[in-house]
Amino acid sequence: MSSRNLTSNFLEFRNRAVQNRTNYTNNNKLDDRSPLLNDDEDNEVVHFDRDDAFLWMESYRRMQSQFDEVRNQIKKLQQLQAKCLTRPGFDENDHSDFEIRSLTKDITSTLNNCRLAVQKFSSFAKKSHANSYEQHLVSNVVQATINTFQDLMLKFNQCQSNYVQKLQSQKDKFDQVIPHIAIDMYASPFGDKEFDQISLLSEVQQQCASPVDEYTIQRDKEIRDAYQSIQEVNSTFMDVSTIIFNQKASMDQIECVIGDSINSIEQGNKELVQAVTRQQRRLKIKLILLGIGIFILLFVVFISYI
Known part of the structure; x- marks a missing residue:
């Protein structure tokens, strides 16, 4: 029984060694002599500049x-x-x-x-x-x-x-x-x-x-x-x-x-509010005109069917 156990252990070690030897060529990236950063990875490195x-x-x-x-x-x-x-x-x-x-x-x-x-x-x-x-x-x-x-x-x-x-x-x-x-x-x-x-x-x-x-x-x-x-x-x-x-x-x-920037911000805010109100008015007018056009189109279609 002991000889059989040793034989099985030997076969297992041999198979593992063969597997590692065949996979060594595929694992060159894990070598100690390989660089930490590859040439194709330089573009992914982020460089930080010193701030004031x-x-x-x-x-x-x-x-x-x-x-x-x-x-x-x-x-x-x-x-x-x-x-x-x-x-x-x-x-x-x-x-x-x-x-x-x-x-x-x-x-x-x-x-x-x-x-x-x-x-x-x-x-x-x-x-x-x-x-x-x-x-x-x-x-x-x-x-x-x-x-x-x-x-x-x-x-x-x-x-x-x-x-x-x-x-x-x-x-x-x-x-x-x-x-x-x-x-x-x-x-x-x-x-x-x-x-x-x-x-x-x-x-x-x-x-x-x-x-x-x-x-x-x-x-x-x-x-x-x-x-x-x-x-x-x-x-x-x-x-x-x-x-x-x-x-x-x-x-x-x-x-x-700072005072000029505050005044410019307030003036810009006022202009932005005026632009928003104008945009809303234009949108309402467009919606009204679109509704009138759809109503006329439906009316014409209804008359044509009659």
Whole structure:
């Protein structure tokens, strides 16, 4: 019985193998080396084009990433300014001033890039879109982007103004302390009357003047750099005001276009109603004439039969 079962199994496997071998030529399309798309199927493939919505959404995402970068840079700048204000006055190993200047330049350049991006994005709102809803949506997004940019500019300007005020107050306090030190230098540290007071004073003044002058020059340079950055921010604010004015003009144009479209739609609706009433009247007249003609024809036929 076992030999018979094995024989039947062998015959079954052989028949299956023969069937698969004969059908292999008919199943070339299932081969791994066959392409996924045939040449005759290229016409059936649907290709999608990118819409304008994807473009302004991508530009909006890029601007938001730039805004986040500016926020992080402003936080870092505030930390460096606080460190620079609380450091010792004659610390030569501290490089926070150079970092503040470089970071201020980076923030200014980033804000200029953001300004150009906002201008391009606002000019995109002036283009024609599919419908008025999309125009209104893009206009709202542009207005929100301009508001965010203004907030960043105000924050940066306030940061620089506070830093300049604190530097100026430190300089004033330092100038108030230095004259008292200079006056105390006139007194001789020794009780000897024959001590050369002029030479002692010149020597002490030479020792104290060099770090004081360096500190004053350094603070003046920091104030000039901060003032220059504030001037650049003010120029950027002027550009933003022009952007807002242009945006307002574009919004007025959009409102005028929407009002004209509403008037044209109402006028077209009235003309359509008038055309429908005229068509109904013509149809009634045609039906009446057709009924009269059929009646006359039936009357003539009836008379002919009589």
